[in-house]
Amino acid sequence: MSSILPPLFKRIIEFFDSFPEIGSRQALRLFFWLIKQDEKTKKKFLENINVTLSEIQFCQNCFFPSINELCNICANSHRRDDIMMIVARETDVLTLESAKVFQGKYFILGGLILPFENKSIIRERLKILESRLSTKQYKEIIIALPYTREALPTIKHLNILVKKFPKLKFTFLARGIPLGGEIEFIDPETIKLSFVERK
Ligand SMILES: [Zn+2]
Known part of the structure; x- marks a missing residue:
């Protein structure tokens, strides 16, 4: 990664880079996109990740991500x-x-x-x-x-x-x-x- 980037930036980019199927170029793009967003969008981005992820569990039957104990497929009679x-x-x-x-x-x-x-x-x-x-x-x-x-x-x-x-x-x-x-x-x-x- 380029040495012109401060370590704090690199930390976020490396975090994006660790996602599956995201390469270092895409991680950089994601980072540059994110920092250019207005405050509202940035806040929403963090909120969505934070709130949504904490509410997601895995369906007890099939392990598809779900908000409830059973996903929509398994709950369908x-x-x-x-x-x-x-x-x-x-x-x-x-x-x-x-x-x-x-x-x-x-x-x-x-x-x-x-x-x-x-x-x-x-x-x-x-x-x-x-x-x-x-x-x-x-x-x-x-x-x-x-x-x-x-x-x-x-x-x-x-x-x-x-x-x-x-x-x-x-x-x-x-x-x-x-x-x-x-x-x-x-x-x-x-x-x-x-x-x-x-x-
Ligand atoms: Zn299920």
């Missing part, structure tokens, strides 16, 4: 409780919902397992998933993970889980999702197809 779709990220839920084909509920892993990382939110959720599979009745569990190299350790882990529950019906979103495909970037029509033709 028209959605089926006996069909579960396992996804990696919150953004996958948004994409899948825009396809309007799935009527069950989700289970969000919170990301992908990184090799050599033993303590993570994902590993914790995988344990919760396992105990849920052994206590609740499911008609079908759909695994909707990205087909990327990064997803391999997570897929491997889920395959072990699948073998532990031979009586449960597991299906995979397969067709239409390209190799190396991230679910969140797939268009709703392709999602629909891969859902209908899951196996």
Whole structure:
């Protein structure tokens, strides 16, 4: 980072830079945008972050961010409780919902397992998933993970889980999702197809 910037500026820029998918250039832009806003906007920015973040919790059922104990999907009595779709990220839920084909509920892993990382939110959720599979009745569990190299350790882990529950019906979103495909970037029509033709 440029040496003309005072350490105080750098602290804020580095903070923005630590956000996922935000590079150092974008962090700089965000910083320069923020400081140019009027006092009201700056105050609103901080208020929104402060108030909203403190009110957000994770849905007790699927782990989607929610203001209540259950998110809007899980609190919806028209959605089926006996069909579960396992996804990696919150953004996958948004994409899948825009396809309007799935009527069950989700289970969000919170990301992908990184090799050599033993303590993570994902590993914790995988344990919760396992105990849920052994206590609740499911008609079908759909695994909707990205087909990327990064997803391999997570897929491997889920395959072990699948073998532990031979009586449960597991299906995979397969067709239409390209190799190396991230679910969140797939268009709703392709999602629909891969859902209908899951196996
Ligand atoms: Zn939920």
